[in-house]
Amino acid sequence: MEIIKTEHVVFNYIRKDENGEIEAVKRAVDDVSxxxxxGKFTAILGHNGSGKSTLAKQLNxxxxxxxxxxWVENMDTREEEYLWDIRQTAGLVFQxxxxQLISNVVEEDVGFGxxxxxxxxxxIWERVVHSLKAVGMYSMRKESPNRLxxxxxxxxxxAGILAMKPSCIILDEPTAMLDPNGRKEVLDALYELNQKEKVTVILITHYMEEVIHADNVIVMDQGKVVMEGTPNQVFRNVEQLRAIRLNVPQVTELAYELRRNGFPIKEGILTKEELIAEILKVRGKR
Known part of the structure; x- marks a missing residue:
C-alpha cells in the first residue's frame, strides 16, 4: 500500500530580473511519477544536480x-489546508x-516538535525517551548538542522528527557531511527504525553503499527517473550507471570486472559475503 504517490511532477526554478521579468527557467524535476x-525503505539516487533533493522537498x-x-496519505500537497498534516506525516531531515538542532540540551531539542x-x-517525555532509545542516543540525553x-x-x-510520530521520514543527504563512522551510525539507526518501528524511510543519497539493503531504489538523472527496482536489479546495470556519472558499490564493481574477464559468477552481487560465496562455489565446481 502506497504512502506517497507522485504523478507527472515537474518543478521549475525561475530566475527573474530586477524588474520582475522572467530571465531564465531551469527544470529540476521532469515528469516524475x-x-x-x-513501511518500506526506499532510496533515491542521483548525481549532484539530478533533481533528487528538489523532489525530496516536494514530498512534504x-x-x-x-x-x-x-499525494501524501491521499492528501494533495497543493491544498494548503493539508500542509500541516502532510508535514506531520512525512518528516524531513536535512543534510x-x-x-535542525535549536536547544542546549539533547532531550529538550527532541521534545521541541x-x-x-x-x-x-x-x-512528550514518553516520546522523547522512545525516540532517543530508537536511535541509540538515550545515554546522551543530558548533553549539549554542541558537544556531539x-x-x-x-x-x-x-529523533526529533521521530518524536512527532510521522509515518514516513525523508532524509536529504543525511550523511554527506559525516565521516565513515558517522555515516555508519546514521545508517544503522535508519535501518533499525525501518525494521523495528516500521517507519517508512526515503533516503536521498549519492553513496551507493548506503542503499544495498534498501527495499527499492529509484535512480534520477537530469530531473527524470531513469531506473527503478531492487538494489540487485539496479546495480546489475553497471555501464548505464557509469554513463550518468554514478558508481556502483566496490564489491559490485569487483564482481562485474571478474565476470567481464570470464569468471562465471552471478550478476548483481552487493556484499562481500555474496562475492566470497560465489567464488567458493565456482572453485568447488572446478
Missing part, C-alpha cells in the same frame, strides 16, 4: 510542483543537522 510503499510540501501532483504540536507534557559528533547530531535530528 513514483510510488512509495508504506516545502516546494510545490510546477506541474503534476503529489546539515545543525540546521511535539511541544509545538500541543502534545501533553507527560506524553556529526553522526550523533544527525541521530538526534532524526
Amino acid at each position: 513514483i510510488s512509495i510503499q508504506r 510540501g516545502i516546494l510545490m510542483p510546477s506541474e503534476g501532483a503529489i 546539515n543537522p545543525d540546521n 511535539p511541544e509545538n504540536l500541543g502534545i501533553p507534557t507527560d506524553e 559528533s556529526g553522526g550523533q547530531k544527525q541521530r538526534v535530528a532524526i
